[in-house]
Amino acid sequence: MLVVMEAGATPEQVERVCAEIRAMGYAPHAMPGPTRTAIGITGNRGPIEQAARIERLAGVGQLIRITSPYKLVSREFHEADTIVTIGDVALGGNAVVVIAGPCTVESREQTLGVAEHVAAAGAKLLRGGAYKPRTSPYSFHGLAEEGLRILAEAREHSGLPVVTEVIDSESLPLVEEYADMLQIGARNMQNYSLLRAVGRSRRPVLLKRSFAATVKDLLLAAEYILNEGNPNVVLCERGIRTFDDSARFTLDLGAVPIIKQLSHLPVIVDPSHASGRWQQVVPMARAAIAAGADGLIVEVHNDPAFAVCDGEQALVPERFNAMMAEVRRVAAALDRDLA
Amino acid sequence: MLVVMEAGATPEQVERVCAEIRAMGYAPHAMPGPTRTAIGITGNRGPIEQAARIERLAGVGQLIRITSPYKLVSREFHEADTIVTIGDVALGGNAVVVIAGPCTVESREQTLGVAEHVAAAGAKLLRGGAYKPRTSPYSFHGLAEEGLRILAEAREHSGLPVVTEVIDSESLPLVEEYADMLQIGARNMQNYSLLRAVGRSRRPVLLKRSFAATVKDLLLAAEYILNEGNPNVVLCERGIRTFDDSARFTLDLGAVPIIKQLSHLPVIVDPSHASGRWQQVVPMARAAIAAGADGLIVEVHNDPAFAVCDGEQALVPERFNAMMAEVRRVAAALDRDLA
């Protein structure tokens, strides 16, 4: 349920409505807009029976029922695009934001080198894994805190805010300390305890779609985070599992305009993991922007042949430059520019 | 196996090699290039044992083994991009070609009206179904020959060559008579008798990917057509079946650069059938071109609310104009223009 206040409603009237909602046992979410304030209601199962009590309060314009299973993330609830700010970078506005860096933080030299390069090429955030969820227990699982320290140093050198994956509640406080943005990986998209934990964090969250999640599942996962009080969520399409075996995953770019229609949250695309081979990364990066994505997250490695994981899909610095030039042109064709 | 002749090889030497290949029981495919001629060999299962006999012939430069299961459609076999000509339209070159029209030919007025509109907006071919394969026997199956006659009339008025679906060998001669290009629909992509039949036609073929076909399956289906002697095949990605239920099909744009790498045939994309809703059609049309597609095939209807099938996914003329403008800008960002 969404309570739309009249244009001239006073702060006291807004507060009175919120108090009434609380008294009913629900949670009010006041969202001031340019001309009027809307107040979302969550915590109810099914329709709100005493809605008439709210309708009669002073300053209330209109009551709107939310029909989707998610509420806080829905466009019905919040019409304008959400812009998520990470450090001084705004994601979700007109500017297209590129996040780049190595799949895994392997060493100080590698990470600082890549960071410096991608910053010069126009990337606005640095990615890199310190904790890596791997399908096999015998694969490399990341440098952990040492990796976080290297990322922090790379931020200082390159000026780029850092996004890195958090894999459990135990390591969350440490990751929060070092990172500017928390990434929830595809395998943890339905790890609801972790979603709740990052929902209580003050850091913005990059939520990757599970390779088996419908668009609705993804939006409901984001709803968990917003419902805990963290409104700064960026969604990321990174490929789904299908019968086709010509690529590692099938990048579902059709999800981009669908999510944009259903939700106000920013959407970016990861063309690296889906492709599995660098030859597909550049065309899919262009296509993602053309489909309406607000940004990209791309793997760059200075020496992919020696990468400890996913080397085949990483771009070498020169190819990353080429990608940036091509993406810049496609963005311009949509009247957007690269942040 | 590919026999690459020396730069100065004479026509007689080429013919001598072809004769030898025939004598071995295989089929030679001579492909003259700007500097040298290559001769493909098909009809063998496994490696060619007497390859040395060919190697010793005058004018033979090099023997190259083809490692993919398809041969005639592969880039290994034929390096340069194939350009397919339909009437006076070239598909597969630098210019991006848009094919547009109603899903189904419903009436003379509707078809001529839509044809005129899309021609004015820059479409280069007219699409429209006279024979419709439908999941239910009780759905509308098209106007058949009357539909073909209407399409021919629309061609005359609009100047656009016509592409229309052929659903069986029985109706093929009739469709060939009226159409400029034959479409094989997704449900018939593995109807090998029909593939062979259009392979013997003089008309170019638009081969749509089955919603359950891997990229390899699609290329092998095209191989059937080329193997019968028809080199003019355009491939079309139109969405695959996956678990996701937010769209009718998942448009696999990642297949575009993969096919481009594996094959020399032109690739176009159908953003209408995958989306199922017009709101996704325009973004996916842009994304397809950004991914490197050589063209689009799009449904346009003057009155989608009254369309006998698939009305929800059809663009009204105004939205088609908007799509053309956007696609033109994205194509320009890739240094391509709209035909």
Next chain:
Amino acid sequence: MLVVMEAGATPEQVERVCAEIRAMGYAPHAMPGPTRTAIGITGNRGPIEQAARIERLAGVGQLIRITSPYKLVSREFHEADTIVTIGDVALGGNAVVVIAGPCTVESREQTLGVAEHVAAAGAKLLRGGAYKPRTSPYSFHGLAEEGLRILAEAREHSGLPVVTEVIDSESLPLVEEYADMLQIGARNMQNYSLLRAVGRSRRPVLLKRSFAATVKDLLLAAEYILNEGNPNVVLCERGIRTFDDSARFTLDLGAVPIIKQLSHLPVIVDPSHASGRWQQVVPMARAAIAAGADGLIVEVHNDPAFAVCDGEQALVPERFNAMMAEVRRVAAALDRDLA
């Protein structure tokens, strides 16, 4: 729409209702039952507006709307299980029917040898491909008419009726001449021209589910055949395409009870093609019967290492005997026996 006549309705009253239905432009399907006759109506799109005209006729008991998109194949339309008779074999009754034989008819000796063996082991029908739809144009496509002749000879020797695949309308008359049952393969399940052609045949049809078909698609494909006048259709589950790569296809045994609930047609299972390896064939044969299938279609080869196709999934005669023994016990546990 289903018109249920009163218990005492006369043949003249039934005919009167049929005539009225024809006069309305629809097709009546009279289905006499033990106590009363039902008359199905097809040919309408949407509800029948003049239904009241039928309701008022003498002998009419009740009008029932059919809610599923398929009609003739639905349980709503025809409540009792359909039993399809092939030669002297009844498929769809209490007895479980095993169809066995080589994937492909390779030679006279092989086919007669396998036929004799499977007949002795309790199989009731002989399978074997004379026309093989293959993904690659360069694979073996079957012995064609020679294969049909070998099958006919094997029938004479073994006493088993023969089921073999028909791949196009052109070869249908020839296949009909030799075969007792026509198989429509998975790749042709949505080849509607071919479905219509076998719908006009007097031979029973084995319709295999496409690896990309939903249960609804399969039932609608069967509806095409029944709608042309051939009521003798047996459905076959043979595996669908999914992301899992541990088997060739994912055998969807859950479809068996679902189809049984929705349709009156017999359902059998092909455990050979889905598994791709003989080690899975026997457990999946047992599971299919336990799920409620009316029969099995299994590949048996006397020398799988030398099979021209699909050798890995064929059972050698000894393993087929073992399978029969195990399947017999599972069938008995469901109070069914092996035909």
Next chain:
Amino acid sequence: MLVVMEAGATPEQVERVCAEIRAMGYAPHAMPGPTRTAIGITGNRGPIEQAARIERLAGVGQLIRITSPYKLVSREFHEADTIVTIGDVALGGNAVVVIAGPCTVESREQTLGVAEHVAAAGAKLLRGGAYKPRTSPYSFHGLAEEGLRILAEAREHSGLPVVTEVIDSESLPLVEEYADMLQIGARNMQNYSLLRAVGRSRRPVLLKRSFAATVKDLLLAAEYILNEGNPNVVLCERGIRTFDDSARFTLDLGAVPIIKQLSHLPVIVDPSHASGRWQQVVPMARAAIAAGADGLIVEVHNDPAFAVCDGEQALVPERFNAMMAEVRRVAAALDRDLA
């Protein structure tokens, strides 16, 4: 790598080999067998270079390379079937074990009532969720500790050991205190932190396959648990996501014989979640046992119409009785009995 000791090798010789393995920086896993001891080696990436050092030690019979990506769970590593003991119930031996109970612990009466009923009908373990991972944050998430207390009381009354889901490390100590077996749900199958945590538990683990996991992914998830020292893992197939929409998930029974071939761990099947409707539960329960599963986990509810979740797929007590009778007969047809 697997070191197979000679039949007469002494405990000292076994220990000497283990010490050498440790000295190389790897982990030895001694597995005494009826005639000889095998010692598995983990912790290596790629082949072990100094293998010759081990080969030369006294008592060493043979060195076997493990070719699968998983080791501890593989049949190559451990040939005999593993039997997991929960309370006094043995799972993985000849007897088929049925686990039954409500989806969610809703109240004391409901849980004790269902427990009593399923115990009388032959179930050997009680299932029931106290912590429920739900797709929506607004759905019911379980009674938490109160639910665990009710389960413990139900165990006392019914005599059935209890299996219940654990959703995060935080609540693991509490769940361990009350439960006899820990369930990892499908959505947490790749929550590696949680897998490691239950790998350090003394409780046996029921690991459900994610609806997007390949068989290999599932075995690697189990490897995480065994690698932490907990050998008591039971795998559970519960349906995968596919394009088919006739059931909630496609139950992949073909995975049962494949897992049995690749791994020594017990495998059970959950026919309730895949079906989504009780009408499919009984046939799929029969089919699972016929496919070779070691047990079933089934939802039973005394009043499904009022279940707080998944009511449609729950069996009422009478249908559960019928299922047990049918499953007992199918098990007997495979020379197995119901525990």
